[in-house]
Amino acid sequence: MKNRQSARTTKSGRQYTSRRVWIVSAVLAVLLLVGLFIDINAGYSTISLSEMAEILTGGGSGSLRYTLLELRLPRVLTSMLVGIGLAASGCILQGVSRNDMADPGILGLNAGSGLMIALFIVLISGTFEGYSFLLPLLAFSGSAIVAFIEYKLALVGGRLRPKRLLLMGVAISLAISSLTTMLMLKMPDSDYAFVQNWLAGNIWGASWLNVMILFAGLLMMILFSLYHSRVLNIFGLGQENAISLGVNVEKESLLLISASVVMSSLCCAVGGGLSFVGLICPHLARKLTGPNYRSLIIVTVLCGAVLLVFSDIISRTLLLPSEIPIGIVSAVIGAPYFLYLLMKE
Structure with a gap:
């Protein structure tokens, strides 16, 4: 009887964890999509969703096509991918070294x-x-x-x-x-x-x-x-x-x-030389979904993408027409959390 009850408890715990991972991943995915749209429009000219769809299907004016396809999309996608890579890299380093400060x-x-x-x-x-x-x-x-x-x-x-x-x-x-x-x-x-x-x-x-x-x-x-x-x-x-x-x-x-x-x-x-992305994101993902690396890597990747996309938005818009290096923005976000980890240790 006790074994059955224990098995049911374990199964319900796994279902709760799995549901939590899906919810967190969905929320981060929505934040990422919102961030991508804002980042694409971070500049002097804005591009609506209808104009984006028109350009991506082969239409649109020449100037808007150039702005979206040659200037903004490569920058936005590069920022997102850099956040993904650094976050995943930090996650693996922390797992291999068994040290929360690895980055x-x-x-x-x-x-x-x-x-x-x-x-x-x-x-x-x-x-x-x-x-x-x-x-x-x-x-x-x-x-x-x-x-x-x-x-x-x-x-x-x-x-x-x-x-x-x-x-x-x-x-x-x-x-x-x-x-x-x-x-x-x-x-x-x-x-x-x-x-x-x-x-x-x-x-x-x-x-x-x-x-x-x-x-x-x-x-x-x-x-x-x-x-x-x-x-x-x-x-x-x-x-x-x-x-x-x-x-x-x-x-x-x-x-x-x-x-x-x-x-x-x-x-x-x-x-x-971007800093703190690989340090912060695995910790944040671990707090959101737990230590299981099967889900931790996925959530960490989403956290890194969201962090870098929103950091890119701030770096390009805060001091227009000047641009702040994105690493400074991510460091300003990450430094307080790093100090918190040091005090906790």
């Missing part, structure tokens, strides 16, 4: 991208514009190199030490940021301003090519992460328990960290 920015992946770009600009001196197409590749390689170094340093006796990974990330991030600042002092004013804006977080790589690359890369990595969500749940039980349950901890950790690095590197390549 692509804190681990120095953004700093690695910034260093590679600053070093490239200093070395080519004066011909930067002709090689700007290499910047996304350089940003990606910088993040990947830093992640590889940190992973190797965090291994002790062949095992990944989560706390060591975080501490190594903080130390390496500070060292790389200092080196980047030294390189920036050798740049002319125009290049210095570009790198400074990039480090602050600036959606500069908004093009249809980058949208397609981001979409394809993030889709594969998020599907991969969802496939490994059971492993992330087991990681939460501790390393020894994960090994006893038959999980190859080192192999799975390396695969998941690699997926996280790919996502954050792709986002850094077009969005610069």
Whole structure:
């Protein structure tokens, strides 16, 4: 009798959790759609829903078509995808490291991208514009190199030490940021301003090519992460328990960290040094739906998309005609929450 009652309680609890996940996801999806519409209209000219439909079906005036298809949609979609990628990356890093403070920015992946770009600009001196197409590749390689170094340093006796990974990330991030600042002092004013804006977080790589690359890369990595969500749940039980349950901890950790690095590197390549997105969104999603990574990853992705789209709206409209780097807006939103987490810890 007790077993039946316990089974019913468990089943009803799962149904409640599943219903809660669907409700939260639906609310976030609606917020995202509203944010996308507002973001598309953030500027001097507005585009109604009927005009959007007309343009997307091949009609509309030439000027409105250009404004929507070549200027605003790539920017809006890039912002959304960057939020998705950074949020998912932070979610995976927190799961693998079992540390609530893990985040692509804190681990120095953004700093690695910034260093590679600053070093490239200093070395080519004066011909930067002709090689700007290499910047996304350089940003990606910088993040990947830093992640590889940190992973190797965090291994002790062949095992990944989560706390060591975080501490190594903080130390390496500070060292790389200092080196980047030294390189920036050798740049002319125009290049210095570009790198400074990039480090602050600036959606500069908004093009249809980058949208397609981001979409394809993030889709594969998020599907991969969802496939490994059971492993992330087991990681939460501790390393020894994960090994006893038959999980190859080192192999799975390396695969998941690699997926996280790919996502954050792709986002850094077009969005610069955005901070706090990968830290805030997993925590917010965990409070909304619980710690099950099967649903947590999905809700985290939606939270990241909503955060970056609304941050983009604020960055483009608050000080018109000037534009605030989107990274500053997301940091202003995220910093108070980060302080709250530190005090809670």
